[in-house]
Amino acid sequence: MPALLEMKEIEKSFNGSPVLKKVNFSVEPGEVHALMGENGAGKSTLIKILTGIYPKDGGQIYWNGEPVSVEHRKDAASLGIGVIYQELSLIPTLTVMQNVMLGKEQSKFGFVNARKMKQKVAGLIEKYGFHVRADEVVETLTIAQRQTVEILKALSEESRLIIMDEPTASLSAKESDALFGIIEQLRRDGVSVIYISHRLEEVYRLSDRLTVLRDGVTEAVLAKEQIIPADVVRLMIGKELSEATASNNLRTSDAPVRLKVGNLCKKGVFHDISFEIHKGEIVGFAGLVGAGRTEVMRCIYGADPYDSGTVEFEGKPLAKQITKNIANGFGFVPEDRRNQGFTPLLSIEKNVALTNYDTLAAGGFVKAAAEKKLGVEMVGRLAIKPGDSQIPVGNLSGGNQQKAVLAKWLSRGLKLLIIDEPTAGIDIGAKDEIYKILENLAENGTSVIMVSSDLQELLRVSQRIVVMRKGEIFTEFASGRITQEDVLMAESGILTSGAKGGAPQGEAGTVAKEGGTNG
Amino acid sequence: MRQENMRRLISVASLVILALVFGFTSNGFFTATNILSILRECAITGIIAIGVSFVIITAGIDLSTGAIVGFVSMLCANLLYNYALPAGLVMFISVLAGTVCGVLNGFVVTKLRVPEFIATLSTQYLFRSLVFVFAIREMGVITNKKITDPGILIMGGSVNGVYLVTITFFALAVIGQVILKKTKLGTYIYATGANRKSADLSGINTDNVRWAVFIITGFLCGIASIFEIGRIGSATTDLGTGLEFEVIAAVVIGGCAFSGGRGDIFGTAVGAIFMAVLQNGILKYNLPTAAQLIIKGVVIVAMIVFDSVYNQYMQKRIHQKASEEAQAAGGEA
Amino acid sequence: MDKKPDIRKILGKSQRIWILAAVMLVLTLLQPGVFLTGANMKSILLSISVYGIMVCGTIFPILLGGIDLSVGAVAAAAGAFTVTWIVDHGFTDGAVAVGVLGGLFLGAAVGMVHGVIVTQFSVPPFLITLATQNIVYGVAQLLTENNVIACMEPASFAFLGGGRLLGVPFSIWIMMIMAVISYIILGKTVFGRNVYAVGGNAEACRLSGVRSRLVIIMSYVASGLTAALSGIVLASMNRQAIAKAAQGYDNYVLTALVVGGASLMGGEGSIQGAIWGAFLVGVISNGLRLVGVASDYHGVVKCVVILAAVALDAHVRYKKSGLQKTSPFFKKKEKAKA
């Protein structure tokens, strides 16, 4: 019996640089096949090729042994491949039923046959025991329920294969369990699942097989019994790389404390967050998507309100106002660059100036010369290309946009810079430059909080690494040299010998039980 | 209760309250004739509002409706007066002309990619200026002429006191609601407005949907024009000026959100009636015109503010509910 | 920096200049020695001065992706207040001063209300300013008691709209001054910078420590102020207050802005562009009269030119920055984000 899906020697390269090098990947009917790999290992590219979003450069896809070509999303759907996207793609104001059947309504003369459709959807819900009703309006559902709707959508297309990309990112423990239940259901029903996740324990618990990608090559395909988190991590990172990218000696700076956060809580988002940042140190915040890192930082910065807890800056309780914090020497580089980072229509110069009018203006009037000078200076200092401070930031490349956003803050005397995913979607060259920038910021006494999902970057830049998990601080690496494995394990709730400090004593190499975290 | 029904209940309630207030504080409000004429007054706005609700539910806007009515009415009056065409034909032409205007709007928006607001603002100028092109002239001077064709005048008439325009309004409202709730197009309209991107992903050609709603609006403007002439028995150059705003107000008061994806024809109908009741009631107090204006304004402002506050509140509540459930499910946290 | 972009700046977007140039050329040929004369230019400027003044302030909400449709009503009310005050207080210069200030204050107050409502309740500005029109016109009616209130004196008041300075009508001077002021505010002050920034990306500005709400409120105040000022000028020009004054001016203003290339999605547009827009419309109407086209056909020609301008702008913007499909006007409310 042929595999349900077989991808042979898939190749893909973006402007010259190969992303997938002859990748092989296969899924048996009714198996849950985990796909793992570091950011940039090529997972998403592979999936995009499978779902017809990217054309492949080489290789062949077989479906039930038959060679098939997937040019469009439609092709994938017609084959029976369903995808549950990370950012859910539902219509909030429509009902579950309408969403599930959207674009494929059963209708006569344009009139939809609600009864029939409802039967169908209700039937599916029945069958899989989902906790939604066909006539509920989606916007009134919880995230988990919405996800089940997405799954319904896939199932309603008689999908034989459902791709889930970080499905538990924003789910609570119980909700995740429910999802796993559903996945079991699917498996029993002969539906195959490609499960993409960084969460080792989930993979460990769910998957029948596991394919590890690294730098665009199939590193290993493991059968259930072979799946041991530690090994998987090692495979994902690779021995030599793991050594090469190991951190410098982590250390807790003895410089005075600059930021002190105590028992910060926000209902349903994070709780009991406590940490200190010293003068001139770079502290990395690691964690998986949905661990609550970004939310914490936004609250500290004053962008969002929090429920309880204390934030002290240089000994004084911190205002909850952005403007005051900026005056105190805060800087904030948000995760969502395009929507929160800059004003695309405005020139670099004016974007940079936006945070500097306290010095660039007198009596409400802009000192145009000084403004221009600063713009030019920052463009030079950060080597923003093209080197013209008059160009709208919207027209720059990702890397240069990020530099422009940084320029906003670097132009000020910063005491604390919070930077969220500093290098997301940025090419290697620009990455290095940004790291350099951060490093010599620290040397000049600025404290830097760096939230990142890029382990290499965390290890390379940070002096300490705090690992968050499910809205809590899971552990902190404050000494010794650690490798990506240590961090990756911790992110998934597994403590290795690397972990120091007040971290809970999870048994090394095994999966920490749900909620076994420091409460 | 579903948010939708909740919203409906509220708009109906506000209408009832308003009516009661007028009923008890002024005389002759709750008389058959008065009710009937309120239903007549709201009808033309209402008919157009049906189309505009579609547009607004797709997160668009149409500022050209008043001008379309003006243009189409003038066209018909001209045909009736100068060419004495049979009423039936003229009605057909007027519906056709209205539809064409809609097609044009849709084209500018979806094909020329001009944002709805600017697009329909511009076409408003166009249609408004066409009014003067088609105006009836005597010795080169525009003169509004009385239309005497009984066939068209009958459209302003009534059956046992119930005006045809009212009947049509309700008929069309029902059809509109059916389209919105029971047809693919309806679902697509909501989808387009609430989340264009994923609507596109689901294989819906949202541009066609947006085009369709403009066409429907134009079509309805055509119908409305017939009744305009039918009622006033002539067409003036400034006919329908500012109508578009009344319509939009009615639609919004009826619970369609500018952000798209929300609202329905039921609400819109209520909104249209609300406006008519307000107008009618205020006149009953023999207040100075200034006071009338101010009261009308204040009530509308209040309704709008309430609407947005309500929507925000619902959003928040849903959000909370969701996160709380997540928490509850989260158990140990 | 080379000078070219600066020239562009002063003239607004190039394609707009070409339209204007073309129109003016045609008219000069059609009416040699009549159209292109100082006197005629003066009368064109005079004809646009009143809403030209409005534009100078109404551009602020527009740059924020908002709008103010109440300008006509505000103008009427402000004019009414000023005139009634002057009449009630014996036509003294003092009364003029107080009346004018009072009128301006009234406008500012209305703007304030708009700003607060827009920021507090995230109501579409389009709707709220539309609804308040009723109220403000109502106020105008209260003030004028639905009658025409003549106000021929004192000279100081008559001068505002009727006087001449260096042979140029004073209302034109006011327009120029207002234009310069708002050019300076938009181009040279922090507030101006913030207006553009907030219009382009409000959230980014918030995170950069810009007080977005304040910026928005101030913008509506500015709009109210200029509306009031233009109302006062109009009253002085006509030597009277009348409740239905400046009706439909909101439409003129919007036209000027749209033709002038303001994006209505916020972040784009310039006062120069807006004034050029107003001027273009003025030129066309003037030209139509000079050529002797019957009044009832003016609309057609005007609208053709407006359409041309709008289409060109949309085209340019499309080429520049890809599709902008969403409705410019009504910023989507925060959806419970998945």
Next chain:
Amino acid sequence: MKKKMMSLLMVGAMAVGMLAGCGGVKTDSEAASEAAGGNGKADTATEAATGKNAYSDEIKIGFLPNVIGDSCAAAWAEGMESYLGNFSNVTFNVFDGKASVDTENTIMEQMINENYDAIILQATDAAGLAASTDKAEAAGIPVITCNLDADTVHTGLVAGVDTEAGQQIAERIGESLGGKGKVVIISATPGATKGENIDKGFKEVLKEKYPDIEILDEQSGEWLTENANTVMNDFLTKYQDIDAVLCHNDAMAEGAAEAAKAANKEIQIWGVDGESKMLDYIEQGLCTGTVYTDCQKQGAACAQFCMYAIGSGITAKNLSATPVVKMAPIVVTKENLSEITEDMRW
């Protein structure tokens, strides 16, 4: 898809069409007259026949001007109030037509529903208000039109001077220019009845009696002072010598005057109405003259007409043609300005 929706709506429309077809459908006036006569409201009918007691019975009169806010409407209302104020049993209400046919029709309908005893109407559009006027008359409510009448037989019209005004001004201009000269017209909003009539009268006379007077140009000032100012400016730039200007109302004449003054040209400027502001302009020599109508008197006349109709119970039913009261067209220039005494000014 779309087409289907269309057809659906079509069906809806058709259904109504049917309804319309299958008899039973009555136009407003039919329905109204039926209501007034015979069924239900016999009482009003009989009253309509015999009329009411002008002193004792409760009487409601409504005044619906084209638009509220200009001096004419105010003066009319004043005149009516001053007359009706003497009747303790009369309630009098003023409405705003908002210069919109729709609005006026709406308000008409409402006054009919509330059984007003008489309606004074200034019709925004003669044709556009014929229907609701018929309806009112049919319901036994006398409609007296003020200045602008409705294009149908109704109880009475107190005619403002428009055609005559045009003629008079033409005469004066003709004489003063000695039958030779150049004239421009600043006209009303295209399609406005009053403006057309003035134009008609003016042009007739010029054509017949002063063929050598040339009408150079005619542009609309849309009733507005500021627009008239603009238009006049353009005329002045275009034409070297203009001898006289006809403006369809005083407001525009004032605007034109300002323009002429600014260009310091000596031009005859004529308006129509005779509002007090215009009289000041004439006094100051900025304008040449206007055709004065005593709007307060006119208002009073309307009111008297109403009371007469109410008392006598006369409505259109009893009439074959609309009785017309004409206001005296008084041409006012600097010479006879004094004749218009303070209390006559409005």
